[in-house]
Structure formats: structure tokens, C-alpha cells
Amino acid sequence: MASIHLDGVSKRFGSTAAVQGLDLEVADGEFVTLLGPSGCGKTTTLRLIAGFVKPDAGVIRVDGAVVSAPDRVVPPERRNMGMVFQNYAVWPHKTVYENVVFGLEVRRVSRQERRRRVARVLELVNLVGLEERYPSQLSGGQQQRVALARSLVVEPSILLLDEPLSNLDAKLRERMRWELKELQRRTRITFVYVTHDQSEALALSDRIAMMHEGALQQYGAPREVYWRPANRTVADFMGLVNLLAGRVVAARGDHSLVTLGAGHRIRVRLPEGFREGQDVQVAIRPENVRLTTTPAAAGPEPGTAVPARVVEATFLGNLCDYRVDLGDGTPLRVQTHPLETFEVAQPVYAWFDSVHCAVFHS
Amino acid sequence: MGATVLAVVVLVVLPLASLLLGSVTDEGRLTVEHFRRAFGSRLYVTAVRNSLVLGAWTALLSVALGLPLAWAVSRTDIPFKGFVRLTANTAYLTPPFLTAIAFVDLLSPNAGLLNRLVRDVLGLPGLAVNIFSMSGLVLVTVLHTFPFVYLLASSALESVDASLEESARMLGAGRFRTAVRITTPLVAPAVLSGALLAFVNAIALFGSQAIIGLPGRIFTLPTRIYALFDHPPQYGLASALSLVFVGITVLALALQRRYLARRSYVTLTGKGPRPELAALGRPARWGLLGFSLAVFLVAVVAPYVTLLAVSLSKSWGLTFWQNLTLANYRFVLFEYDVTRRALTNSLILASGAATLAVLLGSLIGWIDLRTHLLGRRLLDYASLVPLGLPGIVVAVALVQFWLRVPLPLYGTLTLILLAYTARFVPLGVRAASTALGQVDPSLEETARIAGASWGRTMRSVTLPLIRPGLFAGWLLVFVPAIQELSASILLFSADSMTLAVAVYNLYETGYLEPVAALAIVNMLIITAAIGVATRVARGGAGPERGVVAH
Secondary structure: OOOEEEEEEEEEOOOOEEEEEEEEOOOOOOOOEEEOOOOOOOHHHHHHHHHHOOOOOEEEEEEOEEEEEEEEEEOOOHOEEEEEEOOOOOOOOOOOHHHHHHHHOOOOOHHHHHHHHHHHHHHOOOOOOOOOOOHHHHHHHHHHHHHHHHHHOOOEEEEEEEEEOOOEEEEHHHHHHHHHHHHHHHHHOOOEEEEOOHHHHHHHHHHEEEEEEEEEEEOOOHHHHOOOOOOOOHHHOOOEEEEEEEEEOOOHHHHHHEEOOOOOEEOOOOOOOOOOEEEEEEEOOOHEEEEEEOOOOOOOOOOOEEEEEEEEEEEOOOOOEEEEEEOOOOEEEEEEOOOOOOOOOOEEEEOOOOOHEEEEOO | OHHHHHHHHHHHHHHHHHHHHHHHHHEEOOOOOHHHHHHHHHHHHHHHHHHHHHHHHHHHHHHHHHHHHHHHHHEEEOOOOOHHHHHHHHHHHHHHHHHHHHHHHOOOOOOOOHHHHHHHOOOHHHHHHOOOHHHHHHHHHHHHHHHHHHHHHHHHHHHHHHHOOOOOOOOOEEEEEEEHHHHHHHHHHHHHHHHHHOOOOOOHHHHHHHHHHHHOOOHHHHHHHHHOOOOOHHHHHHHHHHHHHHHHHHHHHHHHHHHOOOHHHOOOOOOOOOOOOOOHHHHHHHHHHHHHHHHHHHHHHHHHHHHHHHHOOOOOOOOOHEEEHHHHHHHHHHHOOHHHHHHHHHHHHHHHHHHHHHHHHHHHHHHHHHHHOHHHHHHHHHHHHHHHHHHHHHHHHHHHHHHHOOOOOOOOHHHHHHHHHHHHHHHHHHHHHHHHHHOOHHHHHHHHHHHHHHHHHHHHHHHHHHHHHHHHHHHHHHHHHHOOOOOHHHHHHOOOOOOHHHHHHHHHHOOOOHHHHHHHHHHHHHHHHHHHHHHHHOOOOHHHHHOOOO
């Protein structure tokens, strides 16, 4: 149970800047995910926190005490953190029990106490009865649990997880996701979790730190990052998104107006720094566009309707996927509830809700 | 297919059966007399003991040399790593009997240059070293076998998933504890397996054991078996001793397989980051570099420089540099008529054996991988049996078989060709199986469906796809075959003289200088062959490719 502060942390490997000027604070007991594509610096950040990598610049503090600075790094073994690796890193030459008890032996915990604590943690991760097995006799999910138990048994203040679920099959991954969330809630340990899977990040995190090319792009709650992406990179990475070219016609904060391709005006919320006449991009997710057959209001907060025509319709079971044309050839992807069906070539209205429209400089 | 089976039977199965039969019969009657003599006579028990002592010390010292070098290259930031790799490769590829001759030139009790130096110049006779001793034999052998440990250990150290070690660090274990509790158990199987390979190879080397051991009256299994072929030849006893030899070898190889199987530890995951390189302090850095340099000097520089110096001197001694000459080269190249015959023979034998081994290997590999023939596994195993047979044992088995057959093959080039092919067919099978394993059967099936016959499919699909692998395999056989001594020494005649035998025979006459010249010529030919090999195979011909000794 500890807080982490990164202040202006940078790390270069040869000519590539793995992490540049990263500021990040993780509160005590928080579940924070470092999210981004491979090579974005998320794993390097985790290894900086673990103490395996020495920063070129900046300072890392845990509970206010400096643990990493360019001239001084507390070695990993003296940080009382736990780490779970992508490939589990369960020692193949040790049994489950021997794997889990290792940290307690290092800490010179008494034999009785060791037995008790290993038993308790194995119960926590559902591995009772497998103590004498070797890792080669365990499934991937079980090995993952051994790795978790091994880290948890020493009661670390911080647990670092490096894509711990990415080697599991889809079903197991989903179940382990719930278990991890539950585990964190019960233990109140600060979790720093690295993944490139946005749905994993959305499902698990209190906050998501979205990284790209070594720099922090956005740091916020899952809903905020998903619905109000700070820039195009974040919008793109977090899921399917329509990017529509437009021009600001009225810059009035939450009540601003933007024209889209064929001259239709929609209402948007403009952040600071935009002026009238400026070319912009409007980002909206396919599931946030509503389609109707009439220009009449479609809900309690209607937004703006733009006339369109259905070009392509695909039934996907849990949803319908449409491609519509906004009049001037601008394609717009829309996903609707499977019961709302439209025919190809049918004239429709596409509704833009200002809450769901993010505006970027083009 | 029938021809393939027949070839394996004639090359491996029948000779081995004759060896067995020969060891328990005497003029057609069953007897245990040969084994009784093998185990009852001090002569042979001592030979077995000497072989075991030689193997054990060689294995131990191979670890002492190979492991620090492997660690330095794989886990530290020392400079000149390429140079350490070069040392290991060169040491492995140098024919051990040439190393032995070079060390005799340096350290023989009377004429050895270094011994004369300490005795006559420095006046310190106490420092003189007698190479004709077990220690001398171990020294010369280790220089050839430490690369086995080096190679297996460094690949294990490099492929240990770094996260296995980092996990220990996160749990509070420092560098030292992590090295002891995590890294050591993970790489131990590979190191042990390398040590066992060093053992098997060490005890099979006829050349160094004859050159160093015989003058020191240290008899080992290969030299004892060799002596039994003197008149009157005692084939039965030689067969019995050969089987004891095979037993020791197979036992060691079985252990090695077990340990290597446990190496799956290391490759279990392998997706994680590479291990970090330890930043060494100045003393450790210079210590390791000095150690590498010392190994380089003893294993590479000393033998080559010595042979070159001897070959260029009129008379080898403390003042050899005052009388440099090319006369020795003129002699071995133009006047000594054996050289040209031996050179031609060795080239014919090496390329013939390489071609046959690869051809047979491809057929065996194809039958094993692509057909469901009954007993195809058996065929595969039979073709790998020679891995467990020391070179001299292959020769004894072939002699036993062909003496029973009314075909006058003894003393001919053909018999030596059969011996080489039998010895190296496992390399051909491996190369071909690896290459074939990478060709999806559907590529062949597509050709068949398109209307091509089996032969046509082989010609236009399979062979072109596996050609690079086969060529690499060809060179992997060619390189050890052109320096083969252990089997040739029992099978040659004046007409079927080979290069290595020529060097050995010339050495026996006692003229150091021409021997050195012939050794250098021999080395140049081998180097040229290896140069082509590395260029074509791109992987180099390191010890990982084969277990066959010289």
C-alpha cells in the first residue's frame, strides 16, 4: 500500500527515446493501467518503477521517498514490490510450493509462518492441492496463479503486472480479469498494470495512462479516456472511431458549431484553443451515432441530425454495422442495436450528440 | 526404399552384428574367452581405467575452461567477444592429432623447445614439463573438447528467460543469491551435457592418445585395440574391447540425452527479455580478458605458430630461426610420393562419404517423415547408431564383417569409404531430416495432384527446397572426413593412404620438420574446406552440429 510519483522521467536506449519526460502519480491502493501499442514505453516505465532500469533524467518516489534517480537506484530486491511477468516466469525447477515460498525464505520468515502464509495465499488464488506439482504439469492459467501467489505472499506494497493475461486463451483471460480485479479490491495493494489491450484496460482500471512513443497522451478514468479522447492517437487506439473533417463556424465553448463535409452543422463542445474558421476533425465512435428514418427528435438529448444514405449493412448478431454516406461521399460507420434495421439505399438521419463528439486540430 | 534398408544393413547392422559375434566366438565356437581376457588382464583393465581417467579429467577441465568463457560472452560486458568465439571454433576445428604434434614439438622431454629453454637457457630443469604423461594427454585433449561445454553453456545462459531471474530479484534475492538459486540449476543440465560430450569425444580420439600416450606408455582403449591388430591380429579380443568401449560411450551419451532433455527448462518460455549483461568492475574485466587470452594463446596460437616454425626450420631447436628453409615443404609436396596419393585419396574419400551420407540421409529422412512404412523408426534409429561408436570401433566392426565375406575389400579405398559413410551417416540423416521437416508435405502433395510422378515431384519440388540444407550437411561430413584418423588407421594400406594417416606415419619416423610441413599443408586444405563450408552454410561448423569425434 503505497503511492508512486514519477517526475519528468526519461530513458533512452541507444538512439530511441523509450520514455520522455513522464509525469505520473499513482495513489495508494489505486489500479492504474499503462496502455499503448508495443514500443510506446509502457514496459520500460514498469521496469523503471521496478528498479531494473535506471532513469536518464527525473525522479521516482514511493511514498515520498526517492527510489530512482539518475545517480542512485534502489535495487529491485530492496523495494518490496511484486512483479508478474507476461510469460509467468514460474521457475521450472521448483514445485508450486517452492516457487511461492521463495520470497519468504529470502525474508527469513520462520518455517511455521512460511507454511501458514503459503497455504493462505494458495487458497486466495485457488491452487490448494497443487503444492507438489512442477510448472510443466500445470496449465497456463494455473502457472499464472502461481506467479500471482508468489508475488502476493510477501505482501508487497505495490504489484507490477506486465501483460499478465496476454498468453492465456480468450475465455480464461476474461475470467482472470475478474479475479484480478477482485484480488486488488480485497488486498488493497497498489496495482500498476501494463497492457496493449484496451478492453482489458477499460475493464480493470481506476485510471488509464495512455502512452505513445514514450510520452503520456492522456491520464484519466476509463470512461473519460474512451469517450473524450485527448487527441487522435488516443481516439484511434481506444477502439473504432469515425474521424470527420469539418470547420468551426461558431466557437462558443460547449455550444460551438462545426460544419461537416456537405455543409451540415452539428453542435459540439469545443475545448480551449479553437477559433472560428479553423479546420478540425470531429471524432465519434460508431456506437454513439444514432440512425432514424425521420428528422424528429430521437431521444431526450437529441443532438443534431444530418441527412444520410445507407451504403452497406452487415448483421453481426449482437449489433448491426452500417456504412452511411453523409451526402458528399463522406463515409460514416454506425453500429446499432440489432433490432434497429435499415435497408441499403434507404435515406436516414445520423444523430450527433455533442457529449460524444471529440474535436481535434486537423 | 529396399536399397535404403539394404545400405543401412550393410553399413551398420551387419558390421555391428559381426562385432558382437566376433567377441563371443573363436573359430566358429561360442566362447567367453575374449571377455575373460579383456577383464582379466591388467593390460586391458589399465587401458579402460586410463580411458576413464582421461575422459573424466577432460570433462572436468572442459567445464573449467568452457564455463567461464561462456559466462563472459553471454552475461558480461567484456569487449572482444568475437575473439572468444573464434578461439572456441578454431580449437574445435583443429585436428587434435596436429595439436598433439605441436605440443610434442614444444614439450617433449628432450627435444621440446620450451623444455630446452627452461633447462639450457634459464637453467631451471625443475620447470621442465613432460608432455608424454596423463597430464599432457589431458591438456592436449581439453583444447579440443572445451568448446562443447562452451557452446552448450553459452547458449543456455543466453536463452534463460531474464524474467526468471528478475522474479527472484523482485522477491528480495540479490544478484548472488539469484545466480545460485535460480540461474545455476537452470543451466546445470546444459553444462553437464557438454561435459559428457567432451568425455565421449575425448576417449575416442586415437591420434592424440597414440602420439602422446604411447611414448609415455599410457595405453588407452583405442591404442590397445590398435595394438591388437599387429601380427598376429587378435580380432576376437579387439571386438570384446570394442564392445566395452561402446558400452562406456553409450552410457555417457544416454546420460547426456537425459540431461539435454531437462534443458527444456531453458527454452520453456523464451519470450521474455534477454538477460542483462553484468557490468564488470576493472579487476574482473581484466581477469576474464586475460583468461580468454591465455586460452587463445594455448589453444590456437601455440599449436599453429609452433607447427609453422617447425615446418620452416632446417632443424628444430633453440636457434631454429637462424636456418629457415622451404625444403620441408618441397619434400612433402614434391619428393615424398605418399603425399600426393594421400591427398587424392582423402579428397575422394571425403567427398564420396559426404555424398553418400547425405544421399542416404535424405532417403532415410524422407522415409521417416513422409511414409508410414512399418519399421521406419527402426531404420532411423539404426542410422543413428554410429553416433555411439568411436571411430576405431567402426573400423573393427567393418574388418570383422568384411573378413567373413568373400570379397577382397580389406585394405581398399572402398572399405575406408564404407567406414566413413557409416561413421558420418547420422550427420547426413540429421541435416536431411531438419531440411525436410521444414518443407510442408502439402507442397509435395500439390505437385502430385497437379499430375507429377513421385520422381518428378522429388526433382522439381522437394530437392530444390532442401538443397541448401543438404549442401550444409555435405560440408558437415566433408570437414571431419578429410581429417579422419581413428578409423582409417586400422583400414589403410599403402594404396589407400589418407592425409591424416600420412601425417601420423611420417610422425612415427621421427622427422619433426617434414611432419610439421605436412601438418600445415593438411591444415590449409581443411581451412579451405571450412571456408567454403561457412560461406555456404552461413551457420559455421561448430560442435553443436555433430557429436562425431575424430
